[in-house]
Amino acid sequence: xxxxxPPLLRVSGLQKLFPIRKxxxxxxxxxxxxxxxxxxxxxxxxxxxxxxxxxCGKTTTARCVLRAIEPTRGEIHMRAADGSVVDLxxxxxxxxxxxxxxxxxxxxxxxTSLNPRMTLLDLxxxxxxxxxMASRRERExxxxxxxxxxxxxxxxxxxxxxxxxxxxxxxxxxxxxLALHPRLVVADEPVSALDVSVQAQIxxxxxxxxxDFQLTYLFVAHDLSVVRHISNRVAVMYVGRIVELAExxxxxxxxxxxxxxxxxxxVPEPDPRVRSRRIVLxxxxxxxxxxxxxxxxxxxxxxxxxxxxAETPAWQEISRGHFVSCHRAHELHLAxxx
Amino acid sequence: xxxxxxxxxxxxxxxxxxxxxLVKAVDxxxxxxxxxxxxxxxxxxxCGKSVTARSILRIVDRPGRIVAGEIRFxxxxxxxxxxxxxxxxxxxxxxxxxxxxxGAEIALIFQEPMSSFSPVHSVGSQIVEAIxxxxxxxxxxxxxxxxxxxxxVGVSSPEQRVDQLSNQLSGGLRQxxxxxMALSCHPTLxxxxxxxxxxxxxxxxxxxxLMRQLQHEDGxxxxxxxxDLGVVAEMATDVVVMYLGRVVEQGPVDAIFHEPRHxxxxxxxxxxxxxxxxxxxxxxPIAGAVPHPYDRPSGCPFHPRCAEFMAGRCDRQAPxxxxxxxxxxxxCFLYE
Numbered sequence: 001x002x003x004x005x006p007p008l009l010r011v012s013g014l015q016k017l018f019p020i021r022k023x024x025x026x027x028x029x030x031x032x033x034x035x036x037x038x039x040x041x042x043x044x045x046x047x048x049x050x051x052x053x054x055x056c057g058k059t060t061t062a063r064c065v066l067r068a069i070e071p072t073r074g075e076i077h078m079r080a081a082d083g084s085v086v087d088l089x090x091x092x093x094x095x096x097x098x099x100x101x102x103x104x105x106x107x108x109x110x111x112t113s114l115n116p117r118m119t120l121l122d123l124x125x126x127x128x129x130x131x132x133m134a135s136r137r138e139r140e141x142x143x144x145x146x147x148x149x150x151x152x153x154x155x156x157x158x159x160x161x162x163x164x165x166x167x168x169x170x171x172x173x174x175x176x177x178l179a180l181h182p183r184l185v186v187a188d189e190p191v192s193a194l195d196v197s198v199q200a201q202i203x204x205x206x207x208x209x210x211x212d213f214q215l216t217y218l219f220v221a222h223d224l225s226v227v228r229h230i231s232n233r234v235a236v237m238y239v240g241r242i243v244e245l246a247e248x249x250x251x252x253x254x255x256x257x258x259x260x261x262x263x264x265x266x267v268p269e270p271d272p273r274v275r276s277r278r279i280v281l282x283x284x285x286x287x288x289x290x291x292x293x294x295x296x297x298x299x300x301x302x303x304x305x306x307x308x309x310a311e312t313p314a315w316q317e318i319s320r321g322h323f324v325s326c327h328r329a330h331e332l333h334l335a336x337x338x
Numbered sequence: 339x340x341x342x343x344x345x346x347x348x349x350x351x352x353x354x355x356x357x358x359x360l361v362k363a364v365d366x367x368x369x370x371x372x373x374x375x376x377x378x379x380x381x382x383x384x385c386g387k388s389v390t391a392r393s394i395l396r397i398v399d400r401p402g403r404i405v406a407g408e409i410r411f412x413x414x415x416x417x418x419x420x421x422x423x424x425x426x427x428x429x430x431x432x433x434x435x436x437x438x439x440x441g442a443e444i445a446l447i448f449q450e451p452m453s454s455f456s457p458v459h460s461v462g463s464q465i466v467e468a469i470x471x472x473x474x475x476x477x478x479x480x481x482x483x484x485x486x487x488x489x490x491v492g493v494s495s496p497e498q499r500v501d502q503l504s505n506q507l508s509g510g511l512r513q514x515x516x517x518x519m520a521l522s523c524h525p526t527l528x529x530x531x532x533x534x535x536x537x538x539x540x541x542x543x544x545x546x547x548l549m550r551q552l553q554h555e556d557g558x559x560x561x562x563x564x565x566d567l568g569v570v571a572e573m574a575t576d577v578v579v580m581y582l583g584r585v586v587e588q589g590p591v592d593a594i595f596h597e598p599r600h601x602x603x604x605x606x607x608x609x610x611x612x613x614x615x616x617x618x619x620x621x622x623p624i625a626g627a628v629p630h631p632y633d634r635p636s637g638c639p640f641h642p643r644c645a646e647f648m649a650g651r652c653d654r655q656a657p658x659x660x661x662x663x664x665x666x667x668x669x670c671f672l673y674e
Contacts, residue, residue: 252617270570
């Protein structure tokens, strides 16, 4: 059964264009291609890390998956709790709302994502109220249980978020996301606003909760070290497209896309004895409103040839489960990290 | 050794007197910066690393002020006269001497390049202003110098960029322009406060590379303030680890990363996610969180989170920095 079971989430051909309007009549003069044809799937219980630099479209992708913003094109198939596969993109608002309990989001900034006028009981209990758990008594019990699960004392439920540190606030945000027993959790940079000594606590908590609640994570982050500690598979985005996707160890040790290799080499390691040989990329990230021809990475790529400037590389499976979109993927020998 | 230092901070205390209570943001900090060297100052939020930098430049905002300590800075020798050492803590923050040092001999680059430039003046005019303030040149020459500086920091077509507003530049370019402005008067000490934190990792590589190259060419010392242990390992020759306004450990970069002594340094190094980890490798976190500055723990500020806490000792008395090796010092009762 499990082998035949479709993935929890399958995204195909996802595209999100933001119109650029100009002039008195606000005519559309062009589009920012924030997400430009993205395909991936996530199996139940696994974590897919989605990495890339600012503006690469990783957050937009995550938001499209939840339909927090409307995708321009593409299909988002989710396997619902009853086993039926639905295309989230085609659901009507009412149907979508019923399915939303199964997908939740954890935000980056625990200081702005929690309403300062609501107590923990209201914050964590709100989703329960919205989805029809009306009895206050029942809600309190559930909130107490959730707070315990994320490592906070249930007595805190009458307090307001300002009384808590960044790490504790992120725990509150996680409790709120878990209130409705979601199956898919989209975490957008959940630890990047936290102190270094607290990041590890939250990462471990996310891993524990995943096991306890059979959660599936789409984990969006820019920090490759963080991603390595949480993901089963990793997708690397560049200017609205996924350029490489593989199992975590595979992609870190044997990257096939020059951009992935450059990203990996750019991470400064906390060890003065391995001051690494860096690949210093020239230039800047391409403008998604006017992307270059061919492979979007070619102006910065040390290996670019004529074909890279002319043609968009195909999305190919270079070895089992390892996908890459690079014309020269077969011939290049790129260094990863051991 | 002490006599040779470019900057010697001794027992610096900068307190903020607020209605809610007293915040001891910097509480007895001492360290040296060698000429041409790179000192990494690491710590988490609230450890006082930025207030230390602002204290050195005497730009601490009210209600904060320096209540004790010395900041001895070796001034640039002028006309063959011997280099004079001044105590910046004793100078008038807006007095003539401090203004002559700030920007010219000690320059600062901030984390957020977006907010460090005026949005209504061109990038060039702001660099020109800095040059005119400290150097006896005409406006025309200052402009040429500004263009030259932009070229040095790797800004392409600087003749055009010089007239652009900061919001027309990308984050990486803005940080380059910031560095151009800071280095336009050839400071002997560059204080870089989280210079790459707001940047993407590939841009961070470019900026760190640039700082290293400029340091090599100009021979200035860098005081690099960051929370990122990777950046420190990459750049620093010596490291100061701070926690809640105090130096808990200091030493050569190799000793800090390979023979850390303080329980906080050790725990911090164990807790950070590493790119060489196994996939989904479990991390070893530090318990608890950095305390709120209003309720500072008694004794050693790290004791509530410390795995090697000794009851009756660590919560009663505050340890002092003691040498444990060559240039390596630690502030912990385990070594007293």
